[in-house]
Amino acid sequence: MYLGIVKGTVVAERKAAGLEGTKILLVQPVDEHKRPVGDVQAAIDRVQAGVGDLVYLVGSREAALACDPWFVPVDAAIVGIVDGVGL
Amino acid sequence: MVAPMWAAAKHPAFAGRSLFVVQPLDENGKDAGTSFVAVDHVQAGIGDKVIVLTEGNGVRQILQMGDVVPIRSIIVGIVDQVSLS
Numbered sequence: 001m002y003l004g005i006v007k008g009t010v011v012a013e014r015k016a017a018g019l020e021g022t023k024i025l026l027v028q029p030v031d032e033h034k035r036p037v038g039d040v041q042a043a044i045d046r047v048q049a050g051v052g053d054l055v056y057l058v059g060s061r062e063a064a065l066a067c068d069p070w071f072v073p074v075d076a077a078i079v080g081i082v083d084g085v086g087l
Numbered sequence: 088m089v090a091p092m093w094a095a096a097k098h099p100a101f102a103g104r105s106l107f108v109v110q111p112l113d114e115n116g117k118d119a120g121t122s123f124v125a126v127d128h129v130q131a132g133i134g135d136k137v138i139v140l141t142e143g144n145g146v147r148q149i150l151q152m153g154d155v156v157p158i159r160s161i162i163v164g165i166v167d168q169v170s171l172s
Binding site: 002037046047048049059061066070077079080081082083084086087 | 090091092093094095096097098100101106108110121122123124125126133143146155156157158159160
């Protein structure tokens with residue numbers, strides 16, 4: 001799992017089966033100091049996150065397991081909104 | 088090396104679980120790679136040096152919450168000492 005900041009939204013009316021009604025957000029992965037790490041990616045939102053939120057995501061197969069139904073073509077999912085990191 | 092993290096809104100699989108930001112280290116204790124988020128399974132504390140499992144099937148074996156658990160990283164040990172020969 002990793003941290004990210006929500007940068008924007010993606011609208012896609014036509015999606016693969018199982019993804020109907022899902023919300024897709026653009027996320028910049030970051031480190032614990034909110035410094036960007038890597039490229040912006042599209043992720044399925046499972047926690048009603050909004051633009052500007054610091055979130056944590058899960059990738060790979062577990063991203064699909066965060067979805068309902070879970071057998072879906074998803075490789076990044078937002079699974080929590082971060083309130084704080086104790087540094 | 089770990090730092091605690093708080094998140095009120097989270098996927099139900101994370102309910103009641105402590106979360107940490109983990110900084111990978113090399114064998115000399117220096118930072119190695121990018122930090123990531125892990126669930127705690129051993130009551131780790133701030134600054135502890137830990138062992139982290141980062142593989143979903145292993146996580147599901149440990150947590151025994153069924154086959155649909157969207158957790159990929161879990162802290163499974165606290166390191167007391169590392170010896171290099």
